[in-house]
Amino acid sequence: MHVVKIKENPNVFITNNIYNYLDPEKIYIPIMQEALYKKNDYLYKDTKFLLYNTSISGYITGEKKVYYNKLLVPALEITNDFKENIKSKRRKKNITNKDELIQVLEEYNLIEVAQKIKDLNQIKNLIISSIDDEIYDAKEFIILANYDEEILETIEFLQKVLEVNKATIVTKNTNAKSIKNVKSIIGTYPNIKINLVSDNYLIGYPRFLCEYLNIKEEDTLLISTSLIYDIYQILKGKSILNNIITISGDNVEKSLIINTKLGVSLKELIAKFINIIDKDYEIYLNGYLKGIKIKKIEDIIITREINTIVINKKSKEVEEDCINCGACQRICPLNINVKYCYFHNLNSPKCISCGLCNYICPANLKLKETVKSDQNEKEKY
Amino acid sequence: MKKKNIKALVIQNLILLIPFILYGVFKNGYLIYERGLINFASIFKPLYLIIISIFIKCIIDLILYRKIKFDYNLLSLVLVAMIMPYNINLLVYTITLLFTYLISLFLNKKFKLNTVCFIYLITVLVNSLMYSFTYQNILESTFNYNFSYFDLLMGRNIGGIASTSIFFCLIIYIYLTNNIYYKKNIPLAINITYLFLALIFFLITKNNNYLLNSELLFGSIFISTLPLSSPYRRLSQIFYGIFIGLVAFIVAVCFNSTISIYIATMVASLFVNIPLYEIINNKKLKNLS
Numbered sequence: 001m002h003v004v005k006i007k008e009n010p011n012v013f014i015t016n017n018i019y020n021y022l023d024p025e026k027i028y029i030p031i032m033q034e035a036l037y038k039k040n041d042y043l044y045k046d047t048k049f050l051l052y053n054t055s056i057s058g059y060i061t062g063e064k065k066v067y068y069n070k071l072l073v074p075a076l077e078i079t080n081d082f083k084e085n086i087k088s089k090r091r092k093k094n095i096t097n098k099d100e101l102i103q104v105l106e107e108y109n110l111i112e113v114a115q116k117i118k119d120l121n122q123i124k125n126l127i128i129s130s131i132d133d134e135i136y137d138a139k140e141f142i143i144l145a146n147y148d149e150e151i152l153e154t155i156e157f158l159q160k161v162l163e164v165n166k167a168t169i170v171t172k173n174t175n176a177k178s179i180k181n182v183k184s185i186i187g188t189y190p191n192i193k194i195n196l197v198s199d200n201y202l203i204g205y206p207r208f209l210c211e212y213l214n215i216k217e218e219d220t221l222l223i224s225t226s227l228i229y230d231i232y233q234i235l236k237g238k239s240i241l242n243n244i245i246t247i248s249g250d251n252v253e254k255s256l257i258i259n260t261k262l263g264v265s266l267k268e269l270i271a272k273f274i275n276i277i278d279k280d281y282e283i284y285l286n287g288y289l290k291g292i293k294i295k296k297i298e299d300i301i302i303t304r305e306i307n308t309i310v311i312n313k314k315s316k317e318v319e320e321d322c323i324n325c326g327a328c329q330r331i332c333p334l335n336i337n338v339k340y341c342y343f344h345n346l347n348s349p350k351c352i353s354c355g356l357c358n359y360i361c362p363a364n365l366k367l368k369e370t371v372k373s374d375q376n377e378k379e380k381y
Numbered sequence: 382m383k384k385k386n387i388k389a390l391v392i393q394n395l396i397l398l399i400p401f402i403l404y405g406v407f408k409n410g411y412l413i414y415e416r417g418l419i420n421f422a423s424i425f426k427p428l429y430l431i432i433i434s435i436f437i438k439c440i441i442d443l444i445l446y447r448k449i450k451f452d453y454n455l456l457s458l459v460l461v462a463m464i465m466p467y468n469i470n471l472l473v474y475t476i477t478l479l480f481t482y483l484i485s486l487f488l489n490k491k492f493k494l495n496t497v498c499f500i501y502l503i504t505v506l507v508n509s510l511m512y513s514f515t516y517q518n519i520l521e522s523t524f525n526y527n528f529s530y531f532d533l534l535m536g537r538n539i540g541g542i543a544s545t546s547i548f549f550c551l552i553i554y555i556y557l558t559n560n561i562y563y564k565k566n567i568p569l570a571i572n573i574t575y576l577f578l579a580l581i582f583f584l585i586t587k588n589n590n591y592l593l594n595s596e597l598l599f600g601s602i603f604i605s606t607l608p609l610s611s612p613y614r615r616l617s618q619i620f621y622g623i624f625i626g627l628v629a630f631i632v633a634v635c636f637n638s639t640i641s642i643y644i645a646t647m648v649a650s651l652f653v654n655i656p657l658y659e660i661i662n663n664k665k666l667k668n669l670s
Contacts, residue, residue: 362390
């Protein structure tokens with residue numbers, strides 16, 4: 001069993017519109033080493049930092065510890081002067097071949113996709129995934145629905161640069177708006193197809209998607225629509241200083257997709273846009289199943305790695321003794337012996353942290369946290 | 382797919398047992414009452430046994446945990462009541478159930494014993510020591526019947542008080558195979574092994590007594606699959622099932638076919654306590670290092 005149909009809460013409905021939050025009062029830039037800047041220094045918009053560039057212009061007003069990649073790191077606090085001052089404007093990129101594309105992607109910190117292109121000798125399939133695997137997530141679908149022309153234009157450009165004849169947009173058959181929008185203009189792009197897949201969890205996972213589409217993973221370049229939109233912005237000479245995130249869950253009055261500046265405090269963002277129903281709630285970062293539950297939101301900032309915030313009513317379920325049902329192993333898409341790993345405190349390098357074991361466990365055991373690979377801390381299984 | 386907690390799983394299983402209980406009341410109550418062999422109150426004997434089981438479970442839970450738990454022990458005790466012979470004495474049943482359940486609670490802290498089989502076998506043993514009883518109800522011991530295979534399929538076999546309907550067993554097994562929490566390979570392996578052996582036995586001896594065993598089907602679907610005392614890996618489930626099928630057939634031929642599945646499951650559940658997977662895996666880890 002690779003893909004699973006997860007029963008979602010029917011009351012959680014995500015709107016098709018993208019809301020903007022482009023004038024935050026403060027943003028935070030994590031600094032992994034000693035800062036070159038000090039308090040009261042002025043920073044222009046798009047000033048280069050290691051993790052991401054400044055998304056606003058303003059003065060450094062202090063330092064604060066924030067979470068980045070699960071680590072508490074120091075960050076500069078920049079107070080917005082609302083002037084959006086840029087020192088030097090970026091120019092439109094004129095990319096003609098694969099090497100130039102890789103260079104530009106690396107320049108914009110899109111290391112992962114640059115490395116993927118580098119590793120592939122010959123790209124036979126270009127797959128653009130507009131699949132939101134997580135429940136209560138709609139980022140990819142909304143981007144495709146709202147920026148359909150931009151996405152198709154960028155795909156055509158990538159086909160030319162990477163010398164790929166055919167490209168396929170893959171989206172879930174439930175994403176009616178994006179399907180309708182893309183189908184209305186796809187006729188002008190004869191080498192781009194649209195492929196609809198069933199609404200199942202994990203269908204967007206590269207390996208399973210390639211299996212589903214009956215193509216080889218080794219000669220396939222799989223890119224998400226959000227990344228395609230980032231590439232579009234790069235080509236147009238814009239910096240990637242925003243991130244589109246979904247905030248949803250069964251404890252919010254209205255689930256939203258928000259285009260926000262990088263470095264914004266999550267607490268500020270929630271206070272500005274979200275009405276929380278019940279005061280007793282829990283927050284999951286990057287999804288209810290794949291993501292992690294966070295204890296407090298004060299130290300969380302919006303980075304490029306954050307896609308979804310799920311705010312759910314606090315679960316009343318308590319951990320019980322394992323009943324040896326084996327559902328965790330049966331549901332695991334990689335057939336890991338989850339129960340054995342859990343009780344022997346072992347982790348598996350095969351684990352993709354999909355969270356299905358946690359989801360299915362009738363005893364509410366926190367299986368994923370033990371099984372997922374963390375080679376530094378635990379014995380390798 | 383929707384997540385279920387332990388309470389929901391137990392309730393689901395209890396609901397699935399309702400058709401068996403109703404059929405038990407019909408076969409071991411109404412049909413006998415119709416012939417004037419028992420009084421009206423005795424029609425509901427299967428229900429009395431179940432009520433006693435639930436009552437004992439509640440009392441012990443309240444004493445030990447100060448609250449009533451909806452756990453697999455509740456399901457186990459209901460199953461014990463359903464597989465009891467018709468002639469069981471209610472008082473003896475209550476006392477033996479109380480003590481054997483307490484013993485099983487203590488033993489289960491260290492071993493993964495099949496609670497249902499453990500309680501059932503001891504209760505039957507105690508009862509058979511105190512007085513001679515058969516698995517037949519009054520009707521079956523009074524009259525001679527010539528049932529067709531269809532009658533037997535519907536549940537007219539000799540067996541537990543509410544566990545004889547092969548028809549319901551098959552329907553419910555098909556339903557349960559879609560349940561991720563259910564160990565569907567175990568009943569399949571048990572019944573295939575048993576039927577294969579029974580068929581060979583039939584071809585050799587022309588004895589067809591072992592071909593339709595309703596108790597085996599019921600036991601394999603509900604009792605051998607009880608999660609705590611059965612393996613969860615696919616291959617282990619198949620081996621466990623084959624072992625039970627084999628032992629059950631031997632016991633059925635040599636001793637008693639009604640009780641065979643419970644003896645076999647009890648023996649097999651003892652083997653589940655041997656951590657074979659750990660032994661194999663530890664060897665692998667040692668070899669790697």
